[in-house]
Amino acid sequence: GNSVTQMEGPVTLSEEAFLTINCTYTATGYPSLFWYVQYPGEGLQLLLKATKADDKGSNKGFEATYRKETTSFHLEKGSVQVSDSAVYFCALMSGGSNYKLTFGKGTLLTVNP
């Protein structure tokens, strides 16, 4: 079956530090890959996505590249801000299902001033 493994948190960084959150997946077919972010007290919102191998998704300074050879979709940001403090979820939607997202367990990021 499908599964997503992302690095366990919590992750604590100082402002302007470099961020990497690792995400690897197992899936049938050719999945689409997503990063969602959940700010405190809110629901999830889409941060970025990639729908085929070697695609790079980007938004708000965050980037992730769909690597089929390593089945990975690592999230990166060159300089984090306090406002990036949130829980980040990696997710996939497999080619066999147009409906279901499979999520990782989430990574809590705290950015200190």
Add this chain to the structure above:
Amino acid sequence: DVKVTQSSRYLVKRTGEKVFLECVQDMDHENMFWYRQDPGLGLRLIYFSYDVKMKEKGDIPEGYSVSREKKERFSLILESASTNQTSMYLCASKPTGAYNEQFFGPGTRLTVL
């Protein structure tokens, strides 16, 4: 703007009560979902619906049922609430199409005493 609303942000119920969680979307999406979110477990799919009156079980349907009488509304029902159903419940909707994102509501934090 895209909008998914949930009837309550916080709810406290007693063991054995019947509980209704309501979700409404204004985007004319075909697909709607109910998840529960627990620390260390991420998001787990309870039920989803791909059309009015259609539903499918997700990964953890036990103890829950759903109703979708109108396209914009998807209800989650706890027939007899138990303390292990204390959780954050998230509703989402999605248009048909393999690469389309899911849009999430703000969540309902349910406590069962």
